[in-house]
Amino acid sequence: MTSKPYVAVAEGVTKVFKNGKLEVQALRGIDLSIEAGDFVALVGPSGSGKTTLLNLLGALDQPTSGEVELVGQRLTKLGKAQRAKLRLGSLGFVFQAYNLVPVLTAAENVEFVLELQGVGKAQRRARALEVLGELGLAELADRRPNELSGGQQQRVAVARAVASRPKLVLADEPTANLDTDNAEQLMQAMETLHDEHGVTFVFSTHDPRVVAHASRVVRLVDGKITSDERREER
Amino acid sequence: MTGSVSARYALRSLVRNGRRTALSIIGVAVGVGLGLLAISMIRGADSMTINAAAGGGMGHLRVVPAGWTESRDDDLRLASGADALAAIRGVEGIAVASPRARVGGLLGLGTRAAHAELTGVDPSTEPQALRYVRDVSAGRYLRAGERGAIVIGRALADRLGAELDDELVVTALDAGGEMQSLLLVVVGVVETGSREIDAGIAQVPLADVEQLSGRDGFAEITIVVDDVTRIDALRQRVSGLELGGDEVVTWAEVAPELKQNIDSKAGFYNVAIMVVLLLVLLGVASAQLTGVLERRKEFAVLAAIGMRGVHLVRVVLTEGVAIGVAAAGLALLWAGPIAWHLAQDGIDLRTFWKSDEGMAFAGVLIEPVFYPVFGAWLVPTALGLSLLATVLASLYPAWFATKTDPALALRVDR
Ligand SMILES: Nc1ncnc2c1ncn2[C@@H]1O[C@H](COP(=O)(O)OP(=O)(O)OP(=O)(O)O)[C@@H](O)[C@H]1O
Ligand SMILES: [Mg+2]
Secondary structure (H helix, E strand, O other): OOOOOEEEEEEEEEEEEEEOOEEEEEEEEEEEEEEOOOEEEEEOOOOOOHHHHHHHHOOOOOOOEEEEEEOOEEHHHOOHHHHHHHHHHHEEEEOOOOOOOOOOOHHHHHHHHHHHOOOOHHHHHHHHHHHHHHOOOHHHOOOOHHHOOHHHHHHHHHHHHHHOOOOEEEEEOOOOOOOHHHHHHHHHHHHHHHHHHOOOEEEEOOOHHHHOOOOEEEEEEOOEEEEEEEOOOO | OOOOHHHHHHHHHHHHOHHHHHHHHHHHHHHHHHHHHHHHHHHHHHHHHHHHHHHEOOOOEEEEOOOHHHHOOOOOOOOOOHHHHHHHHOOOOEEEEEEEEEEEEEEEEOOEEEEEEEEEEOOOOHHHHEHHHOOEEEEOOOOOOOOOEEEEEHHHHHHHOOOOOOEEEEEEEOOOOOEEEEEEEEEEEEOOOOHHHHOOOEEEEHHHHHHHHOOOOOOEEEEEEOOHHHHHHHHHHHHOOOOOOOEEEEHHHHOHHHHHHHHHHHHHHHHHHHHHHHHHHHHHHHHHHHHHHHOHHHHHHHHHOOOOHHHHHHHHHHHHHHHHHHHHHHHHHHHHHHHHHHHHHOEEHHHOOOOOOOEEEOOEEEOOEEOOOOOOOHHHHHHHHHHHHHHHHHHHHHHHHHOOOHHHHHOOOO
């Protein structure tokens, strides 16, 4: 496993938010390469630019300057619809909250992404149940989000994110609303998917116990990367 | 429909906001139901007007001499004769075909005189073509083959001071400019209830008009059909017969002002229905927009995971269609039975319009009771009106949904 392909590359990326006359420099020159199979924790104080960076790596936004390349495609060359297509085909997302569509069951939430990808009815149902089963959620497949605990909801969100076999899964503070036990369970679910299927994860967090799961830790301060460490042992 | 997750998403979102959805459905159903009733009544009133005009002597169709439509010249005569008349009477769907010819003349009785337009008719068919002469209030109607007899309206009889069996002297100018005179015995007096119409009734055997005018043959053949909706088809059929250059026209061409009246009324009602639908549409649009705004976070998450604008539009439009179909059903449920009852019992205009005189409009005696139309057409009309309102109402909210910024999904409201 010497020359792993890059799934995401940021080069000299800056992001400036303009609020009227006020300009906020959210990112000031980010160089970062995410390799296939990485399990990256993005850490840093509040306001350091973690969410902003994840937005760019997730093709949800465009950089002010610099270039982001996702699975070989230059983000600045893509229009809105093409970015949506890229997200649907190659990326998975886990958000801090409100991940799931409340009127759909756990399985339907997972199926939804597959349906958008054009996967046939029987196949997508089977795939949804397979992923939910892998994360120990088989029993909960037909429950609606309001019948699930916060931890269960987040794990369903992870199931949805990986169901379409994305090249990269991005998670912005996925454990922020969870207690220690549920946070631990969620991290273990992500770790299993990483170890067994080689799913690439980049997640931001404030929680040191969550950081402990990462094989690579990128630290952001004030819109700049101040350290980027790989750890073989975790 | 329920096979696709996005359809389930749309329908369950409606169920989740059951109260708002129900209010939207009721709102549309009320508007559409009113629209259905209005259309049912307009159609009933229109066919009543057309039939009243047709039975008032105009006919649904009329065979006229070439050039008559432009000149309106009553001195023109048809090329068609008895053979053509027999052929027309043989066409299936034609209730009656009655030949006529007119001549203007002076009626005199003793010292009194009145100008009148004499209509020469075929006594065996005329009462079916002109319902006013069906009930003769005094005396009798003309008999087939009879000569020198006249049936007049009450107003004309009063003007002349004429009574049954009086002999009227009629004087007219013939085709060659010569004065022609005839003695006509009053065999019947007609009372329609409208003096305006009574004043215009003076019917004599066709042969007497031929003699007075010095012109042989028919000036027109007036046709009444069984089914108003087949007027155009029957016109084609009759035109296909051997008519020697004569033209077949519809009531609308005979009386363009009546047609215009019906059309402008239809225009007015269409605008009224559209206004009601527009109000309904605005209500639904606001409810749908609220629904979209409430789900901004949901839509942002869906947009973030790659749901494209067209998919979001489809979800919102599915909701609009579902509301529309449900509302159409509800509209039929409440307005259908009412329309059915009205179609059975009719609407009696005398309850709104108190008058002893018969109701006459533009020389036509209007039936005081008309029957709104009920039929299978109500279903597609209900669906059409309903979906028009709800789908249009969903367009702006749908467009708004596509404007959702997917990056919103990562931002947490604190
Ligand atoms: N849409 C926006 N408009 C204006 N400023 C923004 C916007 N998004 C982020 N910012 C600013 O950019 C900077 C970086 O914000 P960002 O959300 O990326 O930080 P973060 O590291 O995710 O913080 P936290 O840990 O609190 O989530 C902050 O100063 C923030 O106020
Ligand atoms: Mg953040």
